[in-house]
Amino acid sequence: MNSRTHRYTDSRKRIWxxxxxxxxxxxxxxxxxxxxxxxxxxxxxxxxDPIFKGALLLSLKTSILSLGLIFFFGIPMAWWFAQSDxxxxxxxxxxxxxxxxxxxxxxxxxLSQAFGRNGIFGKxxxxxxxxxxxxxxxVILAQVVIAxxxxxxxAVVAFRELDQELIVVARTLGHSPLQILTRVVIPMARTGxxxxxxxxxxxxxxxxxATLLFAGNMPGVTQTVPxxxxxALERDVHVAVALSLLLCALALVLLFLLRKFFVPxxxxxxx
Amino acid sequence: MTNWSAQFEFSRGxxxxxxxxxxxxxxxxxxxxxxxxxxxxxxxxxxxxxPSSGHFRCGEALLYSSEKSICVGPENRRRAYLPQGCGLxxxxxxxxxxxxGLRAQKSLSVSEVNKxxxxxxxxxxxxxxxxxxxxxxxxxERQKVALARVLTMRPEMILLDEPVSALDIMARREVREIxxxxxxxxxxxxVLVTHDVRDVRELSADVALLDKGKISLQGCYQExxxxxxxxxxxxxxxxxxxxxx
Numbered sequence: 001m002n003s004r005t006h007r008y009t010d011s012r013k014r015i016w017x018x019x020x021x022x023x024x025x026x027x028x029x030x031x032x033x034x035x036x037x038x039x040x041x042x043x044x045x046x047x048x049d050p051i052f053k054g055a056l057l058l059s060l061k062t063s064i065l066s067l068g069l070i071f072f073f074g075i076p077m078a079w080w081f082a083q084s085d086x087x088x089x090x091x092x093x094x095x096x097x098x099x100x101x102x103x104x105x106x107x108x109x110x111l112s113q114a115f116g117r118n119g120i121f122g123k124x125x126x127x128x129x130x131x132x133x134x135x136x137x138x139v140i141l142a143q144v145v146i147a148x149x150x151x152x153x154x155a156v157v158a159f160r161e162l163d164q165e166l167i168v169v170a171r172t173l174g175h176s177p178l179q180i181l182t183r184v185v186i187p188m189a190r191t192g193x194x195x196x197x198x199x200x201x202x203x204x205x206x207x208x209x210a211t212l213l214f215a216g217n218m219p220g221v222t223q224t225v226p227x228x229x230x231x232a233l234e235r236d237v238h239v240a241v242a243l244s245l246l247l248c249a250l251a252l253v254l255l256f257l258l259r260k261f262f263v264p265x266x267x268x269x270x271x
Numbered sequence: 272m273t274n275w276s277a278q279f280e281f282s283r284g285x286x287x288x289x290x291x292x293x294x295x296x297x298x299x300x301x302x303x304x305x306x307x308x309x310x311x312x313x314x315x316x317x318x319x320x321x322p323s324s325g326h327f328r329c330g331e332a333l334l335y336s337s338e339k340s341i342c343v344g345p346e347n348r349r350r351a352y353l354p355q356g357c358g359l360x361x362x363x364x365x366x367x368x369x370x371x372g373l374r375a376q377k378s379l380s381v382s383e384v385n386k387x388x389x390x391x392x393x394x395x396x397x398x399x400x401x402x403x404x405x406x407x408x409x410x411x412e413r414q415k416v417a418l419a420r421v422l423t424m425r426p427e428m429i430l431l432d433e434p435v436s437a438l439d440i441m442a443r444r445e446v447r448e449i450x451x452x453x454x455x456x457x458x459x460x461x462v463l464v465t466h467d468v469r470d471v472r473e474l475s476a477d478v479a480l481l482d483k484g485k486i487s488l489q490g491c492y493q494e495x496x497x498x499x500x501x502x503x504x505x506x507x508x509x510x511x512x513x514x515x516x
Contacts, residue, residue: 168319169358171345173372173424183374187362 031248038241046232046242054220055228055243056250062136062224063204066143070151070200075193078155079181093156100149107145108213115141115214138215139222143204151193151200158192159185198258202251225250275428275460279325279335281308281315287484288312288322297491298454298461300471302511303481309464312481313430316462317352318345329428329460346375351426355433357417359405365392365416366401372424391419395449411442418449422457429454431463435470447473468511480508 038046046052081093099107115132116122125132132138162185170180186193208226215222217231225247232240274295281288288308292299301309314320316327318334321342327335334343352358359368370388373379379387392398395415405413414434421429434450435443451474454461463470471478471492479489487505488495498504499512 163356165354165356165358166360168314168317168345169352169354170360170371171319172317172348172350172352173420174346174375175371176346176375179375183371184360188360190362 034241034245034248038238038245042238042242043245045236046239046246049232049239049243051219051223051228051231052225052243052246055223055225056246058136058139058220058222059205059224059226062139062143063201066140066147066204067197067201069140069144070148070204071197074148074151074155075181075186078152079159079185081152081156082159096152097149099145100153104146104207104209105213108142108210111138111141111145111210111214133214134216134218134222136221139211139224142210142214143207146207146210147200147204150203151196154192154196154199155189158189158196161192162188194258198255201254201258205247205251273330273427273460275327275329277316277325277327279315279322279327281311281320281322283311283320286311288315289485290315290325290481291486292462292479292489294460294462294477296458296460298463298474298476299489300474300476300478301462301464301481302466302478302507304507307481308484309481310432313352313432313462313464316428316430317350318343318348332427349424349427351421351424351429353414353417353421353429353431353434355436357405357413359413359417359420361405363405364401365397365403365405365408368405368416369420369423372420387423388419391423392416394422395419409442410438411446414438414442414446415449418446418453422453426459428459429457429461431461433464433466436466443467443469450474466511468513480505482507 077096081089081096112133113119114121115125115138117126117131117133122132132141166184166188167180170184175183205224206226207224208230211222211224212227212230217223217227219228219231223231225243229240229243229247232243274293276293278291279288281290286306286308288311290312292312301312303309311320315322322335322337324337325335326333326338332343333339333341334348335341359365360371363371366385366388369391370384373384373387389398389401392401395418397412397415397419400408400412400416405416408416431450435446438446447470454474461474461476463474463476465471470476475492477489477491478495480487482505488508495508496512499509
């Protein structure tokens with residue numbers, strides 16, 4: 001490649017960067033602003049705030065449990081969507097994506113209508129003296145509904161990309177459908193699944209609207225970190241900023257750990 | 272000697288099959304144009320696809336019968352399958368790949384599985400590859416590893432889909448020799464889909480031509496090759512036989 005071609009390519013690259021710059025700034029600026037506006041003393045105040053510890057523990061507990069439920073029930077669902085040619089599967093697959101496009105507040109109201117005291121299923125639970133709204137389980141339910149589509153979408157794509165001949169081979173080698181799922185399908189789709197889990201986990205951790213409407217904002221019971229930030233904003237904006245920063249840091253650490261330990265070294269690199 | 276027969280009807284989209292095949296211990300080469308449904312025939316014999324009617328009998332075992340509502344699943348048929356791309360699992364090393372079928376047998380311990388897998392690799396002179404990942408192997412090595420996995424299963428029938436098409440000339444010759452040797456030793460029926468007459472000759476296989484959804488001709492290679500000069504010979508068969516004697 002001669003120097004003239006080099007210059008032409010470089011200038012073309014610069015144009016793309018220039019066009020992308022405004023969006024890039026909008027995406028990065030909130031994080032930078034948080035870093036700049038929250039000093040160490042404010043972070044320390046936020047950490048020592050009694051609300052923080054409870055909210056953080058609840059966020060971790062609920063998001064991890066939600067993630068487990070999403071994985072356990074999401075894998076068979078995604079596998080069915082990926083394998084089935086039926087119209088029913090296609091319609092349900094589209095419906096599962098609904099929480100992604102519907103505002104979380106609407107999901108919160110929907111959950112109340114379904115599981116609230118006078119809701120369709122709420123009456124059944126009421127009969128057993130088990131009210132879901134404004135409890136720990138309401139937080140879980142809100143997180144699962146909001147976050148599951150992110151995992152299911154990634155899993156369906158990962159499953160569809162698998163070499164179907166390998167599934168056939170596994171069947172002829174005497175493995176049951178469940179063994180094939182655990183020994184072939186999940187390990188081979190691992191990268192896509194971890195990607196989906198990361199997205200779902202991030203979405204569950206940051207869930208706000210549906211949780212507020214369906215589970216409330218009770219410290220120690222249903223107050224997750226995003227709700228604690230909302231409450232702190234009314235008292236002390238510095239604490240709210242520091243809590244936001246901590247939530248970002250937590251998300252980054254867990255994202256890094258997930259990527260480091262669960263995404264396999266690419267097969268190309270191994271060769 | 273194990274006699275087998277398969278007679279079935281199958282339809283999906285544009286593909287309509289009305290197949291009648293018989294065989295014994297001698298391998299059967301299924302030939303035909305692309306899209307004729309050869310691989311689908313293999314998948315029906317494996318139990319992956321279910322025909323609308325017919326039967327598939329191998330020796331005393333009735334594996335499929337629409338009349339008697341019998342359909343043995345692929346996991347219980349003991350039909351080994353060697354697909355075009357070898358079908359090795361990229362997330363497992365060679366030893367784990369070979370032992371994959373044995374792992375489905377609950378009676379075997381991990382050490383027994385490893386021992387049997389290693390034996391199969393040794394039999395094909397590829398035990399030095401046991402810790403490698405399949406993508407690190409040459410096409411010929413992959414084929415041998417896939418064959419080793421088939422051997423560990425002690426199948427009652429082997430189905431091969433263009434087993435040497437992805438190999439270079441030297442590897443083709445080597446794999447054909449190994450296949451011929453193993454099939455001769457195992458004395459079990461085999462069906463292979465191929466576009467290469469050398470596969471038929473080397474494996475001393477019978478030939479069945481699948482055309483327009485039907486088996487338009489079935490016989491031993493010798494008989495069929497003698498018809499090369501026949502004016503009424505099927506054009507695909509004429510091309511397939513080519514200049515070989």
